[in-house]
Amino acid sequence: MVDxxxxxxxxxxxxxxxxxDCIRAKDILATHGVEYEYLDxxxxxxxxxxxxxxxxxxxxxxxxxxxxxxxxxxDNAKLNSLLGLxxxxxxxxxxxxxxxxxxxxxxxxxxxxxxDIDTLLFERxxxxxxxxxxxxxxxxxxxxxxxxxxxxxxxxREQAERFGAVIELGEVTKIINEGEFKRVETTSGDMRxxxxxIATGSDYKKIGVPGELEYxxxxxxxxxxxxxxxxxxxxxxxxxGGNSAVQEAMFLTRFAAHIDLLVRSTIxxxxxxxxxxxxxxxxxxxxxHLGTQTNEIVGEDKKVTKVIGTNTKTGETIDxxxxxxxxxxxxxxxxxxxxxxxxxxxxxxxxxxxxxLQTQMPGVFAAGDIRSGATMQIASATGEGATAAxxxxxxxxxxxxxxxx
Amino acid sequence: xxxxxxxxxxxxxxYCVMVKKWLxxxxxxxxxxxxxxxxxxxxxxxxxxxxxxxxxxxxxKNDDTQEVIVGFNLAKLAPAVx
Numbered sequence: 001m002v003d004x005x006x007x008x009x010x011x012x013x014x015x016x017x018x019x020x021d022c023i024r025a026k027d028i029l030a031t032h033g034v035e036y037e038y039l040d041x042x043x044x045x046x047x048x049x050x051x052x053x054x055x056x057x058x059x060x061x062x063x064x065x066x067x068x069x070x071x072x073x074x075d076n077a078k079l080n081s082l083l084g085l086x087x088x089x090x091x092x093x094x095x096x097x098x099x100x101x102x103x104x105x106x107x108x109x110x111x112x113x114x115x116d117i118d119t120l121l122f123e124r125x126x127x128x129x130x131x132x133x134x135x136x137x138x139x140x141x142x143x144x145x146x147x148x149x150x151x152x153x154x155x156x157r158e159q160a161e162r163f164g165a166v167i168e169l170g171e172v173t174k175i176i177n178e179g180e181f182k183r184v185e186t187t188s189g190d191m192r193x194x195x196x197x198i199a200t201g202s203d204y205k206k207i208g209v210p211g212e213l214e215y216x217x218x219x220x221x222x223x224x225x226x227x228x229x230x231x232x233x234x235x236x237x238x239x240x241g242g243n244s245a246v247q248e249a250m251f252l253t254r255f256a257a258h259i260d261l262l263v264r265s266t267i268x269x270x271x272x273x274x275x276x277x278x279x280x281x282x283x284x285x286x287x288x289h290l291g292t293q294t295n296e297i298v299g300e301d302k303k304v305t306k307v308i309g310t311n312t313k314t315g316e317t318i319d320x321x322x323x324x325x326x327x328x329x330x331x332x333x334x335x336x337x338x339x340x341x342x343x344x345x346x347x348x349x350x351x352x353x354x355x356x357l358q359t360q361m362p363g364v365f366a367a368g369d370i371r372s373g374a375t376m377q378i379a380s381a382t383g384e385g386a387t388a389a390x391x392x393x394x395x396x397x398x399x400x401x402x403x404x405x
Numbered sequence: 406x407x408x409x410x411x412x413x414x415x416x417x418x419x420y421c422v423m424v425k426k427w428l429x430x431x432x433x434x435x436x437x438x439x440x441x442x443x444x445x446x447x448x449x450x451x452x453x454x455x456x457x458x459x460x461x462x463x464x465x466k467n468d469d470t471q472e473v474i475v476g477f478n479l480a481k482l483a484p485a486v487x
Contacts, residue, residue, distance in 0.1 A: 125423070125477065132419035150419055169427055169479060187479075217456040217475070225417035229440055230447060230457035324457070 011036040012064040014050040021073050022061040028079055077189065094120045096392060097184055097193040099172045100334075102129025103378050104368025105199035106156040106165075107385030108392070113163035115393055120193070121160075122186060124171035128153020129201045130331075130369075131378050133223050134244075135251040138272070140378050149225070152378070173337050177361050195363045195392045198338075198351060199385065202331035202369040202376065207239060211297030211304075212327075219304030219324045220297055224248040230324070231255045237307045237320050239294050240328035241267045246277050248328055253285045260320045262292045262309055264329075292318065297325055333370055346372040356391045357384065365392055407486045409465040410435040413450040417441075420477040421460040427479065433486055435462075 011029065013036050015022030029036045039046040041060055050062050059072040063079075071082060096112055098105045101123035112119045126132045132153035138146040157167070174185040181192040204222040206212055212220050221227040228251065236256040238249040241263035249261050250273075259280075267274055267288070280286040289309070295317075296308040307320045333349040344352045344360045350372035357365045367388040368374060368381035410428065412435050414421035428435050440447050440459060454461040454475045462474040464485045472485040 124479075126419045127423065127426075128419060132422075135417060148417075150417065150422065153419065154422075169423075217458045219457065221458070223418075223420075223458075226415070226420060227458045228417075229415045229444075229459070230451070232444060 010066050012039060013037065013061055014039045014041050014046060014064070015061040016040060016042050019060050024076070025061045025063065025074070025079060028076060029083075032083065034083060077185070077187075081190065092189070092191045093181070094118050094191065094193040095396060096120070096195045096197065097122065097172075097182075097191060098197045098199055099184070100129065100199035100201055100368075100370075101127045101157070101167050102199060102201045102368060102381065103131050103152075103156060104201070104370075104381040104385035104388070105129075105197065106160045107382040108197055108199065108367060108389040109160040109165040109385075110156075110163060111386050111389030112392065113160065113165045115389075117393065117396065119165050120191070121165060121167045122170055122172050122184075123167055124169075124187075126153070127157050127167060130203070133225050135225050135247065137378060139270075156382075171337075175338070175341055175343065175361070175364065177342065177364075182361070182363060195365065195395055197388050197392060198335075198343075198359070198364065198366040198370055199368045199381075199388075200334040200370050201381075202333050204244070204328060205330045205332045207294055207327055207329055209294055209296050211299065215297055215299055215304050215325075218302060219299060221324065221326050222328070224251050224326055227324075228252050228255050228326075233257045234323035235321065236260070237262060237322045237325045238328065239307075239325060240330075241265070241269065241290075242328065242330065243269045243273060245269070245328035246273045248326060249286055250276060250280055252326060253280055256285075258284075259286045260307075260322065261286055261288045262294050262307065262320070263288065263290050264293055264312070266290055289318075289320075331369065331376055335370060348372075350374070356394075357388045358391065358395075363395060365395075406467070407433065407464045408467050408469070410486065411438060411463045411465075412436070413438045413440055413446070413453075413459050413461040413463075415439065415441050415459050418459050423477040424460045424462055424482065427477075427482065428486070431486070 041047040041050055053070050054062055063071045095118040098121040101121045105121055109119050131149050134149035136146050137149055170187040172184050172186050176183040182196050184191050232255045234256055236252055236259045238245055238259055239262045246269035249259050291312045292309045293312050294309050298306050304324055307322055307325055309318050335345055335349045342361050346352055351359055351366040351370055352372045353359055353366050357367055359366055365388045367384035369376050410433055412424055414437055438446050450461045453473050456475050464472045474481045
């Protein structure tokens with residue numbers, strides 16, 4: 001399991017007996033049989049010697065490596081990598097690593113595993129992604145009566161796993177171009193793959209108003225299927241006017257006594273959803289407030305009590321007394337981990353790809369909600385996943401792009 | 406190993422599925438309290454977590470200390486049951 005540990009003798013560890021991170025670092029060294037010299041910084045001569053090495057930066061543990069490299073308080077992954085303590089089995093090399101396990105990722109995996117392309121998926125949240133947290137999906141083809149998001153997610157997972165896809169629960173933090181193999185840094189250690197598919201999708205956006213952060217999960221929510229049950233017979237405000245806002249507002253009527261739907265301009269949801277919404281309006285369960293800007297979420301004693309809005313035409317301020325707020329005002333890309341990479345993003349943070357769904361880094365592809373220009377539909381995501389899988393196969397087989405059809 | 410694990414869930418919550426799936430994959434047994442079928446235990450979940458959300462996972466360790474994990478948060482869940 002350990003390769004180069006024996007070459008790393010004479011590491012110096014400056015630390016103190018009371019310092020938890022020092023104990024952690026020493027534990028890692030000891031566990032792997034790495035020799036080290038411990039210098040207690042509670043003795044001033046050791047402390048002074050350390051500060052001389054760190055330009056006065058006072059942080060422990062400070063590790064000094066035989067080659068003179070000085071590192072302060074590395075996390076476990078960093079320390080392991082500094083020590084060369086990587087498992088050297090071939091298990092960490094894959095044909096394809098897919099980042100994400102939503103509809104685009106799982107569809108791609110169904111295709112690649114059927115082609116015997118060794119495929120590992122990473123999921124940091126929910127298998128099935130946003131589709132899994134959606135109550136009911138009525139526009140995904142092939143399910144005449146609609147399908148519950150959780151069921152669709154589970155079916156996709158089962159189908160991909162049937163052909164050999166492996167889903168690892170963890171997060172990818174970085175992609176590094178090392179030529180034939182791309183290295184990905186993950187919470188399960190470093191992995192390498194010939195090709196990578198980024199299918200990290202999107203997440204519900206915050207409104208960005210006072211009170212939103214303060215009452216997060218304590219009155220302000222972004223997942224109706226998770227948190228709706230806490231509002232049995234209560235009053236709710238739902239913010240947004242797209243498909244998600246309307247769909248989730250209707251879902252919430254099974255709990256809430258009444259819902260105020262605050263829509264900044266006009267309803268953008270599909271005609272069918274608007275028709276369904278009207279039934280809830282007629283039944284007195286939902287009141288729609290068009291042209292209403294959400295300005296502030298106000299609470300007392302750690303509980304939300306009202307939302308303050310403005311009528312965008314008259315400028316009139318309106319209070320909406322409520323017990324909670326659900327926010328569905330659009331989607332933001334899960335691309336934070338790419339911000340400093342050579343993979344190009346558009347101005348909002350979605351990934352730019354060519355007509356082969358390939359990003360600026362050769363061998364790295366993107367599909368689904370995360371791709372710039374995506375239509376944020378599950379049917380599109382699964383389609384793009386399949387397309388990406390075929391393009392990845394071409395890439396792995398060494399076809400130069402563009403491939404002539 | 407944890408002495409006891411209790412998860413507060415609802416029928417529709419995907420993150421609850423993930424917590425249960427992960428615990429099962431690591432060989433941990435748990436007790437599930439479904440708040441859709443046991444709404445009277447909602448206040449208990451809120452008091453433990455300080456939040457109006459599920460999943461709430463309560464890990465009782467061998468020394469009888471408790472750790473409460475809100476949401477599907479592997480960074481907290483994994484060390485809590487280790």
